[in-house]
Amino acid sequence: MAFRRAAETVVRVLITTSGWTAIAVLAAITVFLILNARQAISVVGLTKMLTGKLWYPTSTPPLFGFLPYIVASLRATFVALLVAVPLGVAAAVYISEFAGRRTKEVAKTIIEFMAAVPSVVYGLLAVAVAGPLVKEIFNLTSGLTILTAGLALGVMAVPTIVSISEDALHAVPDELRQGSLALGNTRWQTVQKVIVPSAASGIFASVMLGLGRAIGETMVVLMAAGNTMTLTWSLISSGRPMTAVMAGEMGETVQGGLHYSALFVVGLTLFLITFVINLAADTVLERQRVRWRR
Amino acid sequence: MKGTKWFALAAVAAIVAGALALTGCGSSTPAADTTPAKKAELSGSLTIAGSDTMINLAQAWSEKFMIDNPGVSVAVKGGGSGTGIAALINGTVDFADASRAIEPAEAASIKSKGGEAVTTVVGNDGIAIIVNSANKVEALTRDQLGRIYRGEIKNWKEVGGDDKPITLVSRDPSSGTYTFLKEKVVGKDKNYATSAKLLPSTQAIVDEVKSDKNAIGYIGLGYESASVKVVAIDGVKASVATVTDGSYLLSRPLNMISNGAPKAIAKAYVDWILSAAGQKIVKDQGFVPVTK
Numbered sequence: 001m002a003f004r005r006a007a008e009t010v011v012r013v014l015i016t017t018s019g020w021t022a023i024a025v026l027a028a029i030t031v032f033l034i035l036n037a038r039q040a041i042s043v044v045g046l047t048k049m050l051t052g053k054l055w056y057p058t059s060t061p062p063l064f065g066f067l068p069y070i071v072a073s074l075r076a077t078f079v080a081l082l083v084a085v086p087l088g089v090a091a092a093v094y095i096s097e098f099a100g101r102r103t104k105e106v107a108k109t110i111i112e113f114m115a116a117v118p119s120v121v122y123g124l125l126a127v128a129v130a131g132p133l134v135k136e137i138f139n140l141t142s143g144l145t146i147l148t149a150g151l152a153l154g155v156m157a158v159p160t161i162v163s164i165s166e167d168a169l170h171a172v173p174d175e176l177r178q179g180s181l182a183l184g185n186t187r188w189q190t191v192q193k194v195i196v197p198s199a200a201s202g203i204f205a206s207v208m209l210g211l212g213r214a215i216g217e218t219m220v221v222l223m224a225a226g227n228t229m230t231l232t233w234s235l236i237s238s239g240r241p242m243t244a245v246m247a248g249e250m251g252e253t254v255q256g257g258l259h260y261s262a263l264f265v266v267g268l269t270l271f272l273i274t275f276v277i278n279l280a281a282d283t284v285l286e287r288q289r290v291r292w293r294r
Numbered sequence: 295m296k297g298t299k300w301f302a303l304a305a306v307a308a309i310v311a312g313a314l315a316l317t318g319c320g321s322s323t324p325a326a327d328t329t330p331a332k333k334a335e336l337s338g339s340l341t342i343a344g345s346d347t348m349i350n351l352a353q354a355w356s357e358k359f360m361i362d363n364p365g366v367s368v369a370v371k372g373g374g375s376g377t378g379i380a381a382l383i384n385g386t387v388d389f390a391d392a393s394r395a396i397e398p399a400e401a402a403s404i405k406s407k408g409g410e411a412v413t414t415v416v417g418n419d420g421i422a423i424i425v426n427s428a429n430k431v432e433a434l435t436r437d438q439l440g441r442i443y444r445g446e447i448k449n450w451k452e453v454g455g456d457d458k459p460i461t462l463v464s465r466d467p468s469s470g471t472y473t474f475l476k477e478k479v480v481g482k483d484k485n486y487a488t489s490a491k492l493l494p495s496t497q498a499i500v501d502e503v504k505s506d507k508n509a510i511g512y513i514g515l516g517y518e519s520a521s522v523k524v525v526a527i528d529g530v531k532a533s534v535a536t537v538t539d540g541s542y543l544l545s546r547p548l549n550m551i552s553n554g555a556p557k558a559i560a561k562a563y564v565d566w567i568l569s570a571a572g573q574k575i576v577k578d579q580g581f582v583p584v585t586k
């Protein structure tokens with residue numbers, strides 16, 4: 001008995017520690033980013049970096065404006081959402097409401113597998129398949145565009161959206177479904193008017209998480225987006241999202257130098273963006289959970 | 295039943311015979327090996343990190359050196375010139391490979407830790423300017439090239455080509471090659487055009503120039519391929535010969551940087567790299583040997 005109680009205490013302490021470690025790690029990351037970013041923020045100025053249109057870290061004097069890169073991240077993410085939201089939500093609705101049990105299991109496994117494909121493979125596909133296609137369709141000289149990268153990002157965000165949306169749809173109480181059918185609605189009407197609206201906040205959260213996935217993805221954009229500094233909202237021109245800037249330049253900079261620190265400012269900006277997105281998604285999900293608990 | 299027994303016996307016999315043959319080989323090797331290991335046996339380990347331009351070369355060196363000196367292990371990592379030098383500053387590597395010179399700030403941090411950065415030039419690299427094979431342009435001047443990369447010349451017809459917009463292809467700003475071309479061609483106080491595509495690797499540049507008819511790019515000599523066309527600069531085409539005799543404009547040294555002059559195995563390694571055997575590998579990898 002005493003042994004059992006001791007074991008339980010040990011396990012409880014371990015679990016508590018793990019939980020707090022996760023929080024501590026997040027705090028440490030934030031502190032680390034801020035400490036490294038401080039130099040560039042104080043020397044160059046945050047507003048000048050966020051609104052500057054030129055990024056010439058190795059010229060004299062160096063310029064560290066990364067507005068074009070923020071815009072590029074947004075452009076790529078926008079394309080990704082255009083692809084991922086309809087595909088993901090439709091797939092989730094199908095799996096949750098229409099598919100038979102067998103199909104459901106198979107489809108879920110395949111979609112989970114999509115999440116396991118390394119991003120560099122998606123990058124290769126974007127360069128080798130989507131690139132030439134985009135080049136052909138829009139009659140461009142090069143297939144390395146935001147659209148190309150965004151298409152791949154969209155496909156990558158699908159698993160996140162499907163699995164979380166599917167959970168949300170699944171969580172809608174069966175009484176609602178039964179009630180709607182009993183009132184003479186068809187299955188499609190039930191889905192459209194009752195189920196999807198009831199799960200709306202969960203679906204929204206899944207989209208936010210998918211968005212977070214897309215905006216933080218690095219390898220695909222580094223390989224397929226073309227990496228130009230041009231400030232434009234056009235989707236078929238190339239661009240250089242923030243992640244590509246960091247991944248491309250971190251390797252060769254002088255560690256501890258101004259350029260190094262400026263890359264941390266880019267990282268911090270991205271971190272804040274994804275943090276806010278995730279926080280929003282989580283809040284919305286939590287609200288839905290509370291609603292169904294009643 | 296009897297069959298299985300026989301089979302088992304045969305299998306055991308085969309294994310024993312195989313083992314005997316192996317040990318036989320093993321015992322005969324040292325006898326045959328005594329000739330190459332004539333000088334004092336080297337042993338120990340070296341760690342090297344740095345330039346991605348030099349990574350294949352550095353690997354090839356380490357592999358050959360380890361075959362010749364079984365007691366030595368040489369570990370090579372990439373990551374970029376800056377990463378290599380940072381590792382040297384932190385004292386975690388014996389050499390930093392760098393396709394650029396060490397920056398004053400970096401040299402100062404080594405000094406502040408009581409050391410001194412020593413650079414050994416271990417090879418040379420020529421930067422070839424490439425265009426799509428369908429492009430009519432055969433030669434450019436240094437001035438034209440600078441204006442193209444600054445975005446002042448935007449159309450191929452201005453330099454004798456077709457009436458097509460120029461697609462600029464470049465490495466990213468922290469690449470040693472990017473900095474090199476900027477200093478030599480674009481201008482120290484000037485910048486690449488914002489429309490330049492900043493690609494993450496030399497191979498990506500080759501691929502892009504291959505697929506885009508209007509593209510221009512720059513690559514290390516070792517990456518030259520038949521699928522793209524090398525353009526002459528100021529009348530000279532990049533090649534091992536023109537880099538060696540110094541007539542080609544765009545060539546640069548490849549460096550190995552150590553903290554203090556190399557000692558013991560580190561010295562043996564650098565001496566071997568600078569020997570005929572080491573420099574032959576430089577040539578095999580598409581770079582240009584150092585001439586002494």
